[in-house]
Amino acid sequence: MSAFRELVRRDLLLAWKEGGTVGVALGFYLVVVTLLPLGIGPDLNLLMRIAPGVLWVSLLLAALLSLGRMFETDAEDGSLEVLATGPLPLEAVATAKSLAHWLATGVPLTLLAPLLGLMLNLQPEAYGPLMLSMLAGTPAVSSLGAVGAALTLRTRRGGLLLAILMLPLFVPTLIFGIESVRAASLDSAAFLPSFLILCAISLASLVLAPLAAAAALRFQLQ
């Protein structure tokens, strides 16, 4: 267990010291959501309607930018091989790295979202549900993303391949994430069903994705 904690801690330390990937994800999120209202025009009703979708889609794209590096740096400097001979099974290594990615990217993006909601005329009653749905949905993004990152590990410039691979896997998270925010801004009682499905997607990904990611890593190490 202490090896698991150490790995998470090192990844967070690296994310903090290197800063690049988190900064790029946050910057990208900020830029996309800022430019969109400028492109669409100052129709407040329209912005209000599309706000949940825009916030969720841009969050996914921003997270996708940082996913590719999840195992890449460790593979480049040889750490991955040492991690593989360590006391943790690769499944736990994948879980630890997903957790670190979520803490370093998913949480900051979630915290930035309400600020950006302001620019999209998001209804006041939707802020709470927005944060809740993103907190519940981003673990799925990080753990499913680990599978894609592991699969595209040895592909040069695998970013596009990663995006294409991840697209279908992210669709359920996206649909129920957006639906829960949209429902909350119309009628607060309708929030719960979508939100619970979103939680279920996250929990299932947390369990299943590390198995797939570890299998992909084992193959990549061959």
Place this chain on the structure above:
Amino acid sequence: MKLIAEGLTSIRGDRTLFAGLAFTIGGGEALLLLGPNGSGKTTLIRTVAGLLAPAAGTIRIEGGDAERSVGEQCHYVGHLNAVKSSLTVEENAKFWCRFLGGREDRVEEALAAFGLAALRDIPSAYLSAGQKRRLGLARVLLAERPIWLLDEPTVSLDSAAQDMLAAAATAHLAAGGLVIAATHAPLGVAGARELHLGRAVEAA
């Protein structure tokens, strides 16, 4: 304890690197893997570490920790050093020490044994190739593991650093450990056995 390999066969692509390879090494013994480039030295080391699955054959340990796999009882030092350039020398060593389950006070010893104690607070990005190699090698002293797998450990080491490695390996062997090293330069340990790869396959 004993490391026993039987009937090891490795096929990379459609090339057979070695077939029916067998060796046994016991505690306190060192095995040097010799052979030209591409003869399968790295492949053999990665196979022992459990990173590669052999096409046939088995590797087992007699008298080791039955709860842990062969790979978990090995220190694997490959061509790459597993050093994070944005962390300091000490942070790198501390992480591997904790991750591999070593005692915290070994960090100091391991850095001193490879002449890195004075560089402790320097970001690893500023290290020379030889210093990075020494930091990669220092990992074997951070946690207690009976088998050392060293892939070309002397690359970019100066003669003083080669002596440090020889001293560390000699001490490990004296304590009953095993060392398997793929190398072109002599490792500097007395009485090491040699395994020549590449010949049998070329002849066949």
